[in-house]
Amino acid sequence: MxxxxxxxxxxxxxxxxxxxxxxxxxxxxxxxxxxxxxxxxxxxxxxxxxxxxxxxxxxxxxxxxxxxxxxxxxxxxxxxxxxxxxxxxxxxxxxxxxxxxxxxxxxxxxxxxxxxxxxxxxxxxxxxxxxxxxxxxxxxxxxxxxxxxxxxxxxxxxxxxxxxxxxxPQNQMRSGLAEMLKHGLISNEGYWNKFQNLEKLTLNDLDTLIHESVMIKKHVVTVDPFENELRKTLNFGHTLGHAIESYFLSNTNKNTLLHGEAIVVGMILACYISTELVGFPKQLTADIKRLFIDYYGKVTIDESEYAPIMDLLKYDKKNNHGNINFVLLEAIGKPKIDCLVDDAIIINAFKYYAS
Missing domain, CATH: 3.40.50.1970 (Rossmann fold)
Incomplete structure (x- = not known):
């Protein structure tokens, strides 16, 4: 390579x-x-x-x-x-x-x-x-x-x-794969489609896919090295994903999530919010949810935990002027940055994930 x-x-x-x-x-x-x-x-x-x-x-x-x-x-x-x-x-x-x-x-x-x-x-x-x-x-x-x-x-x-x-171990491989799936969703449908049979990926496949993922991220950080515009798209799924990861890390009664495991949940939530706010196709959200949960399983998040997780959003690095800024998808390969989201929609996203 x-x-x-x-x-x-x-x-x-x-x-x-x-x-x-x-x-x-x-x-x-x-x-x-x-x-x-x-x-x-x-x-x-x-x-x-x-x-x-x-x-x-x-x-x-x-x-x-x-x-x-x-x-x-x-x-x-x-x-x-x-x-x-x-x-x-x-x-x-x-x-x-x-x-x-x-x-x-x-x-x-x-x-x-x-x-x-x-x-x-x-x-x-x-x-x-x-x-x-x-x-x-x-x-x-x-x-x-x-x-x-x-x-x-x-x-x-x-x-x-x-x-x-x-x-x-296998869980570490799955965690890394989550970031590659994110690269597909924010960059182009062709790359995304290469992940439709996750169970069949081999190490030889991964060599090529890793190189392609690095090229995708290289393009983004070259255009926007200090995260003013385009680089923010790399945070798709991370606004809520990081909050979930932090919440599980800080609670001794919860099993700690690997980064990719939390980001997968965050991406499902972000797809639902995208459907509600910027027109991302509802069927695509359902397909992505099914693909992710079939491969990663489902994380149990009780309704009583929604509020403390959402409270952690105020620490997200993309925030400015008191606003919590989400990255959403209008289509695969068409992310939209700096989106404001009402708490009610975030709660509905959690409920959609749990359903």
Whole structure:
């Protein structure tokens, strides 16, 4: 697969990853190399990655605990302290090997340590390959509120080796697939139609689809790097999806949802709202709901939980001037940004999902 250049960052695929990173390390002559992992990528991904590195530089491994619950400033402080203790300087390189938590947090750590050191992202989950790999968003959560603190800054390189997908459990694969489904809904019907038989997708299919998803997101972030207009469309399903994810994360009596699992619910809700407000075909909403629930199952959300979930909408990053702004669909491939939605319609969307 051809490499992709997006806003001064080159995204490489499979075998090209290693020739590119080795060339980059040699040319830049980094003083030290640090690799950030969690306990899972330390065990399943790091050995094969290091085996392919060609360098005489000192390599230090920094491990953090996995999971969204650890995507915090406190974790950053731990990594910053470790970098300092290991004598990292401004000519050091940080390589982040993991899912979105690792690449978002590791990117933020690199951008802020000594006012910025070089970093490379190696996404190892399907979600991080098609989402966190493009666009330069870095950051952490603020309590249970998603991605409230961060900066936009691109890594030197992104290395997408789809062999790492063989290490993933099925629920993580489904979570990543949700972002690809979103890319289909907001971009074009042709791409969307490739996902109509989700159970039959193979890893070979995914290689091509991942490349296409990255191209879709690359186009969006190139046109609108700082989320003023077009980039907002990438938040389809995320306004309510993030609120649901945050609510489940903050309630000990609920099972934590993976990002993609929450976004699937958010997309069904957004399709219903789109039908009510901007003319998205009712039958398409029903078809999308059936496809998603058949593949992902249904999340139980009681009516008593609608209000506290909706209360979390005020923290959405797209809000301005006190308005909660939704991304809706007029048709597949025709998103509409900055839509205002009455609470009554949101409640009806929840009821439609539950029905």
């Amino acid at each position: 051809d490499s992709i250049v997006a806003n001064n960052c080159t995204i490489h695929f499979n075998n090209t990853c290693y020739t590119s990173v080795n060339k980059h390390i040699k040319e830049r002559n980094f003083s030290k190399i640090f690799i950030l992992v969690d306990e899972n990528t330390h065990q399943f991904c790091l050995p094969s990655f290091i085996e392919k590195l060609e360098t005489d530089s000192v390599i230090e491994i920094i491990e953090i605990e996995s999971g969204e619950i650890n995507k915090t400033i406190d974790t950053c402080v731990g990594v910053w302290n470790t970098l300092s203790e290991l004598n990292a300087d401004r000519k050091s390189l940080l390589i982040n090997i993991g899912g979105g938590v690792i690449t978002d947090l590791g990117g933020f750590v690199a951008c802020t340590f000594k006012r910025g050191i070089a970093y490379v992202n190696v996404p190892t989950t399907l979600l991080s390959m098609v989402d966190a790999s493009v666009g330069g968003k870095t950051g952490v959560d603020l309590g249970h509120l998603k991605n409230q603190i961060g900066v936009i800054s691109n890594p030197d390189l992104v290395l997408i080796d789809t062999q790492f997908l063989n290490t993933l």
